[in-house]
Amino acid sequence: MGIWVSFFAVIALVVIPLVGAQGAGQYLFGIVIPYLAVLTFIIGFIYRVVQWAKTPVPFKIPTTGGQMKSFSWIKPNPIDNPSSTGGVIARMALEVFAFRSLFRNTRIELRDGPKLDYGSNKWLWVAALAFHYAFLVVFIRHFRLFMEPVPFFVGALESVDGFVEIGLPRLMISGVVLLLAALYLFLRRVAVPQLRYISLAADYFPLFLIIGLATSGILMRYFIRVDITSVKELVIGLVSFHPAIPKGIGVIFYIHLFLLSVLITYFPFSKLMHAGGVFFSPTRNMPNDNRARRHINPWNYPVKVHSYAEYEDDFREKMIEVGLPVEKE
Amino acid sequence: MAKVAPPEELAKVDHTPPKKGWMDMPVELKEGRWCYGSKPKDHEVTGLPNPRAWSPGDEDWKLPENWQEIFLEGMRERLDKFRSFRLFMDICVRCGACADKCHFFIGSGDPKNMPVLRAELLRSVYRGEFTTAGKVLGKLAGGRKLTYDVFKELFYYFFQCTECRRCSLYCPYGIDTAEITIIGRELLNLLGCNIDWIAGPVANCYRTGNHLGIQPHAYHSMIEFFCEEIEEITGILPEPSLNRKGAEILFITPSGDIFADPGTFTAMGYIMLFHYLEGLGLDITWSTYASEGGNFGSFTSHEMMKRLNSKMYAEAKRLGVKYIIGGECGHMWRVCNQYMDTMTGPADFLEVPKSPITGTVFENAKSHKMLHICEFTADLIKHGKLNLDPSRNDQYKVTFHDSCNPSRGMGFLDEPRYIINNVCNSFFDMPINTIREQTFCCGGGSGLNTDEIMDLRMRGGLPRANAVKYVHEKHGVNLLSCICAIDRATLPPMMEYWVPDVEVSGVHELVANALILEGETKRTMNLRAEEFPWVEEEEVEEAAAEVILEAADEGVEEAAEEVADEEAAGEAEGEE
Numbered sequence: 001m002g003i004w005v006s007f008f009a010v011i012a013l014v015v016i017p018l019v020g021a022q023g024a025g026q027y028l029f030g031i032v033i034p035y036l037a038v039l040t041f042i043i044g045f046i047y048r049v050v051q052w053a054k055t056p057v058p059f060k061i062p063t064t065g066g067q068m069k070s071f072s073w074i075k076p077n078p079i080d081n082p083s084s085t086g087g088v089i090a091r092m093a094l095e096v097f098a099f100r101s102l103f104r105n106t107r108i109e110l111r112d113g114p115k116l117d118y119g120s121n122k123w124l125w126v127a128a129l130a131f132h133y134a135f136l137v138v139f140i141r142h143f144r145l146f147m148e149p150v151p152f153f154v155g156a157l158e159s160v161d162g163f164v165e166i167g168l169p170r171l172m173i174s175g176v177v178l179l180l181a182a183l184y185l186f187l188r189r190v191a192v193p194q195l196r197y198i199s200l201a202a203d204y205f206p207l208f209l210i211i212g213l214a215t216s217g218i219l220m221r222y223f224i225r226v227d228i229t230s231v232k233e234l235v236i237g238l239v240s241f242h243p244a245i246p247k248g249i250g251v252i253f254y255i256h257l258f259l260l261s262v263l264i265t266y267f268p269f270s271k272l273m274h275a276g277g278v279f280f281s282p283t284r285n286m287p288n289d290n291r292a293r294r295h296i297n298p299w300n301y302p303v304k305v306h307s308y309a310e311y312e313d314d315f316r317e318k319m320i321e322v323g324l325p326v327e328k329e
Numbered sequence: 330m331a332k333v334a335p336p337e338e339l340a341k342v343d344h345t346p347p348k349k350g351w352m353d354m355p356v357e358l359k360e361g362r363w364c365y366g367s368k369p370k371d372h373e374v375t376g377l378p379n380p381r382a383w384s385p386g387d388e389d390w391k392l393p394e395n396w397q398e399i400f401l402e403g404m405r406e407r408l409d410k411f412r413s414f415r416l417f418m419d420i421c422v423r424c425g426a427c428a429d430k431c432h433f434f435i436g437s438g439d440p441k442n443m444p445v446l447r448a449e450l451l452r453s454v455y456r457g458e459f460t461t462a463g464k465v466l467g468k469l470a471g472g473r474k475l476t477y478d479v480f481k482e483l484f485y486y487f488f489q490c491t492e493c494r495r496c497s498l499y500c501p502y503g504i505d506t507a508e509i510t511i512i513g514r515e516l517l518n519l520l521g522c523n524i525d526w527i528a529g530p531v532a533n534c535y536r537t538g539n540h541l542g543i544q545p546h547a548y549h550s551m552i553e554f555f556c557e558e559i560e561e562i563t564g565i566l567p568e569p570s571l572n573r574k575g576a577e578i579l580f581i582t583p584s585g586d587i588f589a590d591p592g593t594f595t596a597m598g599y600i601m602l603f604h605y606l607e608g609l610g611l612d613i614t615w616s617t618y619a620s621e622g623g624n625f626g627s628f629t630s631h632e633m634m635k636r637l638n639s640k641m642y643a644e645a646k647r648l649g650v651k652y653i654i655g656g657e658c659g660h661m662w663r664v665c666n667q668y669m670d671t672m673t674g675p676a677d678f679l680e681v682p683k684s685p686i687t688g689t690v691f692e693n694a695k696s697h698k699m700l701h702i703c704e705f706t707a708d709l710i711k712h713g714k715l716n717l718d719p720s721r722n723d724q725y726k727v728t729f730h731d732s733c734n735p736s737r738g739m740g741f742l743d744e745p746r747y748i749i750n751n752v753c754n755s756f757f758d759m760p761i762n763t764i765r766e767q768t769f770c771c772g773g774g775s776g777l778n779t780d781e782i783m784d785l786r787m788r789g790g791l792p793r794a795n796a797v798k799y800v801h802e803k804h805g806v807n808l809l810s811c812i813c814a815i816d817r818a819t820l821p822p823m824m825e826y827w828v829p830d831v832e833v834s835g836v837h838e839l840v841a842n843a844l845i846l847e848g849e850t851k852r853t854m855n856l857r858a859e860e861f862p863w864v865e866e867e868e869v870e871e872a873a874a875e876v877i878l879e880a881a882d883e884g885v886e887e888a889a890e891e892v893a894d895e896e897a898a899g900e901a902e903g904e905e
Contacts, residue, residue, distance in 0.1 A: 001350070005469060048419070055412040058631075061667050061738075063497045063505060065766045068740030070693050070704060073711060074747070080766070081740040083693075095501070101426075102501045106762055108429045108792075114340035116435070116795045118762035124426060128501070195425045197346035198445050200471040203423050269462060274502055277420035282413045283503035288666075288740060291697035295671045299410060303632055304376070305639045306535050308618050308647055314536070318546040324617065325572050 002201035003190070010208040013262055014216075014255055021254035029254045030234055031243040037261035044268025045276060052280045058297040060290050063283040082287045092285055096278060099128055124188070131181035135210075137161055137174035138217070145235045169221060179214040182207055206272055209263050216256040226250040333361070333783050336827060339436075340791065344429075346440040352453065352468060356482035358385060361784030362437075364488055364777065366390075367528030372521060374532035375633065379521025385484060392520050397475050401458055403519045407512050408459070414512050417504045418455045421448065427496035427506070432770050433489055436788030444496035444506040447486050451513055454479060484522050487513040489785060491774035492628075492660075493733035498766055510775075515630040523629060526779035530625040534637050538620040539584035545572075545617035551587050552615065555597045559604075562858060564850035567604035569615060572648070576614035577685060579645050582656025582702075583622040583814035586835070592817040594856040595657060595835030602706065602837060605846055609686045609714065613654070619644035622661040623814060627668070628776040635672040638664055641699075642673050652682040653699040657835050659774065659813035662701060662741065663734035670697045687712040701735075703812060706840060707744045710751045716845040721852060722753040724862050725808040727839070728800050729758065730793065730820065731768035732813035742766070745812050745836050752843040757804040763796035771811075773819035786819065787826050794827030801828055810834045 021029040066077025078087045079094065094100040107121035141161065143154045162170040186207045189199045220226055230246040231253055237244045267273070279285065312319070312326055319326050333339065347354065363385045372380035381391045393399065408415045427444040429435060434442040441447060449471070456463030456472035463472025473479055492507035517523065530540035537544055543551065549571055560566040570576065582599065586592035603613050619640045626633035645653050655665055670676065679698040682691040689708045691700055709715050727749055735741035742765050749756050763769050772789030773779075800806040809820055809831050820833040842855050853864045 002469075052412060052416055052419075055409060055415050057412045058410065059668055059671055061413065061505070061508065063494055063503060063737050064740035065498055065737070066740055067742045068693075070741075070744065071708065071711070074743045077740070095503075099501055101499055101503065102424075104499050104767075105426050106430075106499075108435055110340070110342060110344070110435070114336075114791065114795060116792055118760070124424060128424075192425070193345050194428050194440065194443065195423075197351060197440055198423050198425060198428070198443065198449065200423065201469050202471055269460075271420060271422045274420040274422050277416055278502045280412060280416055281503035282416075283497055283505045283508075289693075290667055290670060291665075291694040291699070292692065294674055294696045297671050300672060303636045303639070305636055305643070308640075308643060311536075311538060311618050315545050318544060319572075319617075322546045322549045324545055324549055325574065 002199060003204050006201050006204035006208050009205060010212050010259075013209070013259060014212060017254040017258040018251055021251050021258075026245045026249075026254065029258055030245050030249075031238065033261045034238060034257060035243075037265045041264040041267055045273075048268050048273050049276050049280075052277065056298045057282050057286075058299065059282075060286045060288075060295040061282050062286045062288045064288050068288055083289045083292075084287055088285060088287050092279070095284055099125055101284075102128060123184075127181050127184045127188075130177050131185060134174045134178035134181060138172075138178055138214075141172065141174065145232050146239045148232075148236060167222065172221075175214060175218050175221070179211065179218065182211045182214060186211065202271060206263070206266065206270065209259055209266070213256065213259045213263060216252055216259060220250075220252050220256060224250060224252045226253045333787055333826070336787075339784075339787060342436060342438040342788075342791075344434075344438045351440060351446060351449075352473060356478055356485060358481070358485055362489060362782055363485055364524035364526055364779050364782055367521070367523040367525050371525075371528040371532035372523075375535050375636070377521060377523065377528065377629075378519060381521065383521075385481075385522075390481070390522065392480075392522075396480070396520050399519050400475060400480070400516055403516050404455070405459070407515070408455075411508075411512065413505065413508045417448065417509055418452050420502055421445065421452065421504055422502075423449075424501065426499045426501065427504075430496045430499050431490075431506075432493070432495070432772060432789045432792050433491075433785070436772075436791040437785070439489075441482075441486050442489060444490075447490055448504070448506055448509045450479075450483055450486055451509060454483075480520075483513060484517050487517060488524055488777065491733070491770045491772070491777055491789065493770040493774055494737040495733070495767070495769065498737060507775075511627075511631075514628065518630050518633075524776065524779070527625050527628045527776035530776075531629055531633060531637065534621050534625065538616075538618045538640065539587075540621055540623060540625055541584045541588045543584055543587065543620065548587065548617045548620055552600070555593065555600055558856075558858065559597055559601055562854055562856065563601070563846055563852065565604070565846050565848060567600050569600050569603060570613075571615050571617055573614035574648050576648060577612040577651050578614070579619070579648055579650040579653045580613050580615050580656070580702075581619050581622050581641055581644075581653060583658040583661060584620055585623070585814035585818055586656065587620075589818065591821065591833055591838070591857070592814050592835065594838040594841075595817065597856050598835065598837030598839075598841035599656065599702065601841040601844060601846065605715070605844055606686060606709075608847065611685055614648065614650070616644050616648070618647075622656050622658045624661060624664045625776055627660060627664050631668075631672075634664060634668060638669055639673050641669070642676050642679075645676070646678050651680040652694075653679070654682075654702055654705055655699055656702050657812035657814065657837060659732035659734040659815055661734075661814075663738035665697065665699055666739045669699070684708055686714050701741065701744070703741070703744045703748060703836060706837070707747050710748060715840075717752055717840075717843040718845055719752050719754050719843050721842050721855070721861070722839050723755075724855070725753060725834075725839070726755045726757065726804055726806045727753045727808045727810055728756070728797065728806045729764070729836075730771070730797075730809055730811040730813075730816060731764050731766075732811055732816055733768060733770050733774055735812060736766055736768045740766075741812075745810075748836055748840060749810060752839045755804075757800050757806055759796040759800050763792060769793040769796070771813075771816045771819040772823060774815055778815050778819045783822070787823065790819070790823040790827065793820075794823055797824065797831055798828045801831055806831065808832050808834055810836055810839060812836055 065080030069076040069083040079090045082088045102125040105121045106118045109117045144150045161172045233246045366383045369380035453473040462470040490510040494507045497505035533542035586596040626637035676698045681695045682700045769792040772786040824831045854860045
């Protein structure tokens with residue numbers, strides 16, 4: 001059910017600007033909605049992050065992924081089991097930039113015998129990396145549209161991205177990779193029974209949105225051309241707070257922009273917040289140094305305990321009988 | 330106790346989920362997978378809510394009138410107190426990397442045992458009761474209301490998680506199901522829904538100082554009994570002290586090792602090691618008040634964990650020791666490493682641990698002021714302070730089971746291996762995907778080592794057992810050593826079921842087997858009072874040597890033949 005609901009929701013999100021982005025409607029889809037979307041994204045994102053940040057971390061609970069630091073003669077694993085801030089930074093950097101934990105992924109196979117085998121399973125890691133980095137490159141490439149002059153790194157990135165030198169305009173690998181990776185992430189959800197079982201509408205919806213976003217972008221660049229000068233005029237207008245709608249931008253642009261607006265509006269309310277959340281994860285962002293440095297729980301409170309005196313009162317006779325020392329004879 | 334199917338049958342696990350969505354699958358509490366309910370008398374000892382006679386098998390769990398309100402209020406409170414909980418409710422993308430990492434999913438095929446889905450059981454309630462989208466869109470936004478059935482489902486599955494944290498290792502965001510289970514159980518406990526196997530030990534520990542309810546005089550006689558056993562084996566009678574003020578070090582170990590085999594051999598190992606070290610300047614005492622290293626309170630709530638854990642520092646203070654040494658135990662060390670100093674510290678009345686024998690200062694424990702016995706022993710061995718004869722463990726081909734908590738809640742991996750390699754001659758690690766940080770649970774951690782769920786335990790134990798089987802077949806491994814008292818209780822039946830012929834031991838049992846005490850008699854048996862397999866052979870050889878001498882003297886050929894016969898007979902017996 002989740003698949004179809006999400007699918008038709010995204011189809012509807014394509015149809016709405018298709019119908020609506022005409023005449024005055026262009027002001028709505030070209031100016032009002034993008035502004036609202038960005039505003040929602042910024043406020044929503046900050047709200048969520050602040051909410052996490054102000055929730056206390058009562059205990060230091062890193063998941064240790066290697067040997068701890070103990071003796072000088074035992075080799076510690078300073079990254080997977082960090083004992084210092086430097087180690088934590090390295091661990092987090094590997095997690096954020098290289099998806100370290102996902103790289104560990106294995107797949108079990110239960111054969112007759114019984115015999116359990118553990119196979120390497122890096123496809124999710126590969127696809128996730130491809131997806132996120134392609135998205136990043138595509139995002140940076142878009143700087144060309146809202147920065148004048150175009151920063152040098154955008155040009156540099158484009159020349160790398162377009163290295164295959166096919167077609168006119170030159171094919172950008174990142175867009176294709178983004179689309180393929182998103183398709184893969186979708187297909188595995190459908191094809192792997194266990195994944196299909198755990199998937200919710202909230203898992204399909206953003207994938208379809210991104211697939212729609214990438215598709216409309218690719219269509220716009222290679223097939224249904226729009227006047228890129230006008231598009232840049234519009235975007236520069238938006239970012240400089242002098243919004244205006246130039247004439248003659250095809251509807252495909254408004255579809256692209258609307259899908260993006262929906263995506264960033266949806267972002268703070270959804271699982272997409274993992275982007276901010278990963279930095280707050282107490283099992284990853286804390287050193288395993290509890291025994292050397294005391295961690296403070298801000299809400300630690302006294303509890304009722306069974307004191308030694310009460311214990312001795314319960315058992316004094318028996319203790320004396322076997323010669324155990326007591327406080328009160 | 331529910332009957333467990335034979336291994337061949339149990340191993341036929343279907344991992345394909347059902348057609349129907351999980352929210353539409355009504356909860357079915359299967360025999361052999363749920364634990365008995367907590368008893369009212371145990372609630373009363375510690376003041377746990379809602380004492381009443383109940384069973385999870387009953388239709389009516391006798392919850393208070395306003396149970397939903399209590400549960401949801403408790404959830405709100407914890408969302409505000411634990412960043413981990415709020416974050417883990419918010420950011421899961423359901424990528425599925427954790428799905429086949431759980432021993433219970435591998436062994437049972439129940440999709441709700443996939444860590445992601447176990448967490449979703451509670452996450453759906455979070456979305457349905459706490460987020461706008463979930464309240465408005467319901468199932469479409471992955472939200473559910475907290476119904477009676479949902480509540481039962483939460484109980485059923487939070488007591489099918491051993492808090493081993495294996496899933497959290499593979500999660501790209503470090504989402505830790507143990508953390509969710511810990512808080513989930515805390516919420517269940519608000520309504521008095523605990524299991525007997527946890528609430529009982531908690532009540533015992535609160536009152537008598539240990540989970541098994543061993544009273545001080547009985548504890549005393551058990552230790553005395555061990556000493557007599559040791560005398561039997563070594564000819565030396567150690568005299569450990571209990572509750573002695575002014576000792577330099579307090580020793581605390583799980584009571585399971587005092588109570589039942591094979592843990593008792595580890596307890597004897599400690600006594601022998603301490604006796605050996607007394608001559609070198611060790612001044613150590615045991616305690617009957619703090620006679621529990623483990624902490625079943627941590628399987629109940631954070632508060633109960635603290636109420637039980639407090640005894641360690643309190644007793645150290647009362648006895649005036651300088652620091653504490655803790656025995657081999659899994660979840661004990663999760664609590665000691667990640668919670669104790671924060672909850673019950675600062676231990677400013679203690680000193681930074683310093684080995685009285687080697688002079689090593691343990692900077693890594695300078696705030697907590699407590700050492701793992703394996704750290705202590707490894708340091709002794711490194712400094713050559715122990716007189717060891719590893720050949721006395723030659724009947725064993727050893728492998729090592731990394732317990733979940735020291736592995737993923739501490740990173741205590743190489744210290745025990747270092748010790749084993751110094752006290753045994755043949756050691757073989759299991760395959761890499763099943764050891765160290767990737768280790769598998771024994772199937773009975775976090776208070777699930779109870780017999781009524783033997784079916785679940787054998788299923789959960791499958792991955793661990795399978796790895797043991799691999800080294801058993803490849804290298805002839807016959808001993809599974811570990812540094813956890815729960816393991817020593819759960820692994821023997823698990824081995825008997827999946828890999829017969831493999832025994833279970835603690836590390837310090839092996840240490841004591843190899844340890845040469847000053848003035849000991851010639852050892853002919855191990856700590857289990859089993860004669861060394863080579864003893865008989867040696868006797869035969871000695872006898873044979875005598876006969877040969879006689880034969881040489883008399884020059885009779887027949888005597889030589891007799892020797893040959895006797896040797897053959899001896900060998901045959903040895904093989905048996």
